[in-house]
Amino acid sequence: FLFSIETMQSNLLSYYSDLRLQQRDHEVRDGSRVVRTTTANGESIRLLDIMQFGFLTSSRSTTPSSSRITTDFGVYLAARHFNDRDDVMVHGLSERLAGCDLYVTLEMVDSKVSRLDASRELVLAHSREHSLQTPIPGGIVGAYSSKTTNSLAILSGAYVTPHVGGISTAPYLDDKGIYPTYARTTANAKSKAKGIVKLLLHWEVNRVFCVYDRSEFAISLFQKIQGEAAEAGIELLQTNYERRDEESADQAVQKIQDSGLRYVVGIMSTSTSSLLLERAYDRKIAGVSDYQWILPNMGSFSRPSRTFNQDESKFAKALDGAATIDIKTSFDQSFIDVMNSLGDDTILQNDYIDSHSSDKPIFDGYNWTQFSPSSSFLPYTSYDAFMALAISACEADRNFFSPQEHWETLLKTNFKGASGAIAFEPDTAARAFDTTVLMVNNIIIDADSIDEDSLEDIRTFSRLSMTIDFASDPSLRAIEPYVFAQNSTGLPNQLPPLGLVDENKISEEVKLFGWIICGLLL
Numbered sequence: 001f002l003f004s005i006e007t008m009q010s011n012l013l014s015y016y017s018d019l020r021l022q023q024r025d026h027e028v029r030d031g032s033r034v035v036r037t038t039t040a041n042g043e044s045i046r047l048l049d050i051m052q053f054g055f056l057t058s059s060r061s062t063t064p065s066s067s068r069i070t071t072d073f074g075v076y077l078a079a080r081h082f083n084d085r086d087d088v089m090v091h092g093l094s095e096r097l098a099g100c101d102l103y104v105t106l107e108m109v110d111s112k113v114s115r116l117d118a119s120r121e122l123v124l125a126h127s128r129e130h131s132l133q134t135p136i137p138g139g140i141v142g143a144y145s146s147k148t149t150n151s152l153a154i155l156s157g158a159y160v161t162p163h164v165g166g167i168s169t170a171p172y173l174d175d176k177g178i179y180p181t182y183a184r185t186t187a188n189a190k191s192k193a194k195g196i197v198k199l200l201l202h203w204e205v206n207r208v209f210c211v212y213d214r215s216e217f218a219i220s221l222f223q224k225i226q227g228e229a230a231e232a233g234i235e236l237l238q239t240n241y242e243r244r245d246e247e248s249a250d251q252a253v254q255k256i257q258d259s260g261l262r263y264v265v266g267i268m269s270t271s272t273s274s275l276l277l278e279r280a281y282d283r284k285i286a287g288v289s290d291y292q293w294i295l296p297n298m299g300s301f302s303r304p305s306r307t308f309n310q311d312e313s314k315f316a317k318a319l320d321g322a323a324t325i326d327i328k329t330s331f332d333q334s335f336i337d338v339m340n341s342l343g344d345d346t347i348l349q350n351d352y353i354d355s356h357s358s359d360k361p362i363f364d365g366y367n368w369t370q371f372s373p374s375s376s377f378l379p380y381t382s383y384d385a386f387m388a389l390a391i392s393a394c395e396a397d398r399n400f401f402s403p404q405e406h407w408e409t410l411l412k413t414n415f416k417g418a419s420g421a422i423a424f425e426p427d428t429a430a431r432a433f434d435t436t437v438l439m440v441n442n443i444i445i446d447a448d449s450i451d452e453d454s455l456e457d458i459r460t461f462s463r464l465s466m467t468i469d470f471a472s473d474p475s476l477r478a479i480e481p482y483v484f485a486q487n488s489t490g491l492p493n494q495l496p497p498l499g500l501v502d503e504n505k506i507s508e509e510v511k512l513f514g515w516i517i518c519g520l521l522l
Helices: 005-009 066-083 115-126 146-158 189-202 216-232 246-259 270-282 310-318 333-341 346-354 357-363 378-394 403-412 508-521
Strands: 021-027 035-039 044-054 102-110 139-142 163-165 182-184 207-213 235-241 263-267 292-295 305-308 323-327 415-417 420-422 437-445 458-469 476-478
Touching: 044 066, 044 115, 044 378, 066 102, 066 333, 066 378, 102 115, 102 357, 102 378, 115 146, 139 146, 139 378, 146 163, 146 182, 163 378, 189 216, 189 292, 189 323, 189 437, 189 458, 189 476, 207 216, 207 246, 207 270, 216 235, 216 263, 235 246, 246 270, 263 270, 270 292, 270 310, 310 458, 323 458, 333 378, 346 357, 378 403, 378 415, 378 420
Parallel strands: 044 102, 044 139, 139 163, 163 182, 207 235, 207 263, 263 292, 292 323
Antiparallel strands: 021 035, 035 044, 305 458, 323 437, 415 420, 437 458, 458 476
């Protein structure tokens, strides 16, 4: 049903299912990635090829998971909806595209979370002789990790190919001097930093500790938070640590404890967060009612429920009461229904697999009966990333528009997509600040699953506690009462009780030094 390179070679015009392409009849022009061709019934149409870099396998896992397929499928579904002018997710799409004769071909590539592999695929695609059978990509979607996106976005800038990310959140990708044709539909660092500060002010917190790992992403986000906190009059102490380094994590936890501050912002990746949080739990500064953690980059824990085995018990307990901040998505039921049907619909499965061209062996032996769509927002933002490229291509001024003209049109494109209103900041091409709605999710541990003597798995669930809409006044709106760690409903103190720590107390060492000086003077 999709336009793909392979189905085009079989003379099938995807999702325009009653038409057939005449491959010998097509037109290309220098400086444009558009191909004009004629269908069997004489209809003249334009085609634009879009490459999507997904994340189905990696060096550690050669079998795709349900969550990875779900995210990948979001782009596939967007291509189908665009070619069929189906406005089930983008309201008014059919009317908006009524006069547009442009359709998309889709190449889905498994990036393998490898910068080298992904870059090689992109270079090869731009080395083709531009034609109907071997089009040069006119747009790029992806990739999953910010590191892979970093390499692809530099290349797409060199090729002047419009590139929209639906997942990567690294703040450094806003630099248009390095990534001149990269945009994104995810919440940018500015939005997250403002959201964190807005939450702290809501809790009447004016002193906070920030701990972050030494990744480029975490450093960049910390700098944004530092600036927003200073502007809001919030005192911020900080430390950082080396990921996967036990001694470094121990030192960071010690600094948090020594500070006496009870509100902690932890900027760390989901995959490496367990080391620091387990150490924090051991020191009784995480997962307890008198400490509150905010974890802005832990979106995978915002799913409705999650189960941890006994080896992960400390990690699960450390998450109790924590807040995560992510882009708010409505989780449209029609979208969910299509996702659910993928596990049973063999025609849909085969068409989805066919769109992967050379990567089809990835699905050999995959058991579709075990497919269970994830509840992540990533398929929605990925869907919108594709739609932004496709809609802006339709609205470019010239039929054979150049990649630069496509990029300039993209920056002015706006629509209401699967993840909400989509528009782009003119200077960074990040998702426009005033179109971003954030959700504050409250992670709560299932009290029945934390019996120390139990061998059962530990369960956590997450619920939407607040929304932050920067275009509204007031911007923060409470949805459900917040539940802090250990089922507490009261806000933790910002500092320990004075009986435990007296910051005005003169230490014994200082007293001794004073007595010595007095003795010498006498």
